[in-house]
Amino acid sequence: MESYIRVVVADDQEIVRTGLTMILNAEPDIRVVGEAADGRRAVELAQRLRPDVCLFDIRMPGMDGIEATRRLAGPTVASPLAVVVITTFDLDEYVYAALRAGARGFLLKDAGSALLSQAVHAAAGGDALIAPSITTRLLKAFAGAGPAGPPSQPIDPLTDREEEVLGTVARGLTNAEIARELHIGLSTVKTHVTNLMTKLGARNRVEIAIWAYETGRRS
Known part of the structure; x- marks a missing residue:
């Protein structure tokens, strides 16, 4: 029996969800098992399906990706799931908060299929991947945004x-x-x-x- 990395994708834009799903399903060992248009539905799906990796957009209606990440991977979660956050902007003010909420890494939406695949594989393997092109700049920008x-x-x-x-x-x-x-x-x-x-x-x-x-x- 073949073994796949099971992924839940959440993004409020249908065209983005479809694109991410197509890219991931093209990988021989990755399968998207659920899609959601908002954070609340994403949390429900993830809790029910228990995927290997959750791929969440930060900005979503109702419940954003930060809160969704906190509920699935936060410090108080007994059995946290692996969450990778994706964002449109390389200086998104919410990225630091998402990492604090338990995200295992983040990518830009234009990162490309190779980096997306790497991030999913890394998260599934217990590792983490932060888009190298923005690691230094982003962490510098948001390191001061943490708790006092x-x-x-x-x-x-x-x-x-x-x-x-x-x-x-x-x-x-x-x-x-x-x-x-x-x-x-x-x-x-x-x-x-x-x-x-x-x-x-x-x-x-x-x-x-x-x-x-x-x-x-x-x-």
Whole structure:
């Protein structure tokens, strides 16, 4: 029996939903199992279908993508789903809030089919992908939009290598790209990323990147 990455797509524009669905269904191992035109319906579908990945637009009527993400992937959710946020604008004021709400990554709608596929595969695999072209600029712009007060400190001090990996994660590099840049094995990168999540109390690499920007630990 073939195994597919099951995706729920939510966007208030039918032409966008149709386009995203066509792109994803063209992938041999991805299937869109549900579509929604607003956040409330998206949450209902996702809770019922339990897809591997939710692909949500930020701006939707009724319930926006931020609240939908919070309800499915927020800090209080017992069994969070993987949510990737898509947006029209590379400086959308809501993107930071979406990441805080638990989104595993975000893309621009014009990112292209290859990057869209990569983001879905990354999210399904427990990883995260932030569109590399806007990672630095966007996190810089919105790092100050988080809750007041200093960022939390790591449970244990970061090692020199973890600091290096931290900087590459903040730049939006994938595990494979980090391995090539730092000349270490892929499994070693995964171990360092896991250690960073544990020490920083982060649920995913997006939160690692946010922490890096909030503390000025980016490279």
